Amino acid sequence: MERLKRLREERGLSQVKLAARADLNPATVNQIERGARDASPGTLRKLAGALGVGLADLIEDDYPKAPPPQPSLEDAAQSDEVQEALAVLFRGLARRGQGIVEQSRREGPSEGLSRALTEYYDEVAALYRIKGGRDIYGRDSEALAKSEAAYEEVEDRLQAMIRQDIEAPEQERRMARRFKQSNRSEDIEERKADAS
Numbered sequence: 001m002e003r004l005k006r007l008r009e010e011r012g013l014s015q016v017k018l019a020a021r022a023d024l025n026p027a028t029v030n031q032i033e034r035g036a037r038d039a040s041p042g043t044l045r046k047l048a049g050a051l052g053v054g055l056a057d058l059i060e061d062d063y064p065k066a067p068p069p070q071p072s073l074e075d076a077a078q079s080d081e082v083q084e085a086l087a088v089l090f091r092g093l094a095r096r097g098q099g100i101v102e103q104s105r106r107e108g109p110s111e112g113l114s115r116a117l118t119e120y121y122d123e124v125a126a127l128y129r130i131k132g133g134r135d136i137y138g139r140d141s142e143a144l145a146k147s148e149a150a151y152e153e154v155e156d157r158l159q160a161m162i163r164q165d166i167e168a169p170e171q172e173r174r175m176a177r178r179f180k181q182s183n184r185s186e187d188i189e190e191r192k193a194d195a196s
Helices: 002-010 016-021 026-034 040-053 055-062 078-105 111-131 141-169 170-195
Strands: none
Touching: 002 026, 002 040, 002 055, 016 026, 016 040, 026 040, 040 055, 078 111, 078 141, 111 141
């Protein structure tokens, strides 16, 4: 127990004198200092009292320190490699979002489009959990900032598309469905004609 030895030497005491003050056998003090023997709680209290320190002061160095806290996801997101990876992911989200906008223009509202939007927003939520909140301190790299801005631009288009679909009158929705169904019928007939 290195701490015991250091405290004893700081006070100018020999092992024999410390043992006498603590009402212990000198061999016990020697064995505890060398780490050849573990001290009982009662023995530790006697030694701490003889040295004029608290029990915590005596055993402080002998217990392993708590591991340093792990960096948060937001701290980890500040590394260059992670910033680069996040930039790639935001660019991918922007491309995927643009594809959803184009699919909506071609096909109109559909169950497949709703499913694609749900998956898209799940990915967005996961990416923001990794990245953390908005970069109000200017720690994001330029590439990440540009990629996130591109994503946000597409996000604005997606939100406008969703609002338009929601706010469209029922008659307009029915016409879009009929148009979509007639286009499908024409595509099927064209494929049949091409196949023969």
